[in-house]
Amino acid sequence: MKLAMAIKKVYFTENSLKNIRDVIRRYGDFTEVGGCIVGCQYGEELLVTHASDPGKCAKMERYSIVIDNVHTTKFANSLNEISDKKIYFIGDWHTHLSDDLRPSSTDFRALKGLNNYVPKAYKNLIISVIVNHFDSSQIKVYKLSSNSKSMEEVQCEVVENPDWLISYI
Numbered sequence: 472m473k474l475a476m477a478i479k480k481v482y483f484t485e486n487s488l489k490n491i492r493d494v495i496r497r498y499g500d501f502t503e504v505g506g507c508i509v510g511c512q513y514g515e516e517l518l519v520t521h522a523s524d525p526g527k528c529a530k531m532e533r534y535s536i537v538i539d540n541v542h543t544t545k546f547a548n549s550l551n552e553i554s555d556k557k558i559y560f561i562g563d564w565h566t567h568l569s570d571d572l573r574p575s576s577t578d579f580r581a582l583k584g585l586n587n588y589v590p591k592a593y594k595n596l597i598i599s600v601i602v603n604h605f606d607s608s609q610i611k612v613y614k615l616s617s618n619s620k621s622m623e624e625v626q627c628e629v630v631e632n633p634d635w636l637i638s639y640i
Contacts, residue, residue, distance in 0.1 A: 477595045479515040481612045481627040486640050488629060490522035492607050495566060497524070500604065502531035505565025507543035509550045511558050512596060519600075520558050520636055521550055535577060536565050554639050560589075562597045566604035572611040574601060574622045582615055582622060598625065 487508065498504045506523035523546040525531060526539025547560035563585065565578075574582075582599045589597055595614065599622065603609035613622040632640070 477515065477617070478512075478517050478598065478614055478625055481517045481519060481598060481600075481625050482630045483519045483610070483627060484510075484630060484632045484636060486632050486636060487519040487522045488607065491564060491602060494522070494524045495602075495604060495607060498531065500568075502533055503536040503566050503568060503604070504531060505529075505536045505538055505563060507538065507547055507560055508562050508564050508598070508600060509547050509558050510561045512561075517561055517596065517598065518630075518633075519561065520639070521546075522564055523547075533568060538563060538565070550639065557635075558639065562599055564600035564602060566602045568604045570603050570606070570609060572601045572603060572609060574599065574613050578613075579622055582613065583619065586615060586619070 494504050494506060504525055506525050508519050509521040510517055510519040523543050525536060526542025528539040528542065530537040551559045563581070578599055578601065582597065585597050586594045597614070599613045601611045610627055612625040612627045614625050616623050
């Protein structure tokens with residue numbers, strides 16, 4: 472099995488940022504919120520196309536969130552199905568209730584945990600996105616380091632929705 476290339480840049484579609492902003496607005500300003508992110512890979516780049524809400528069984532607190540994995544799995548699988556496997560689960564996102572977007576030890580454990588659930592070929596593709604709860608234009612993206620002992624920041628940028636994405640919004 473050929474291993475996928477390591478991710479060097481992540482692009483967020485306008486749709487994925489709208490999804491994130493809608494979730495933040497819906498849940499208020501007193502707890503972290505988050506969900507999964509779905510998209511696709513182009514060489515050493517990822518395109519984030521969608522972001523889910525945390526799900527009804529999520530546990531949201533002021534400084535932590537445990538996302539409802541059953542809900543996010545259904546969300547990602549549904550988009551994978553309707554897109555004929557063009558888009559798929561690529562990680563998770565959550566907010567911090569401050570402008571400190573550095574990953575916590577809990578964030579690191581969560582990313583390592585996500586990597587345990589994906590096939591070996593996709594381990595270096597899973598990302599964790601941290602968003603400033605009060606200013607969603609502030610976003611940081613992280614991936615596991617090559618030795619899986621830390622998280623490394625990945626460059627990111629916002630792009631318009633590609634034409635092909637419109638039928639999946």
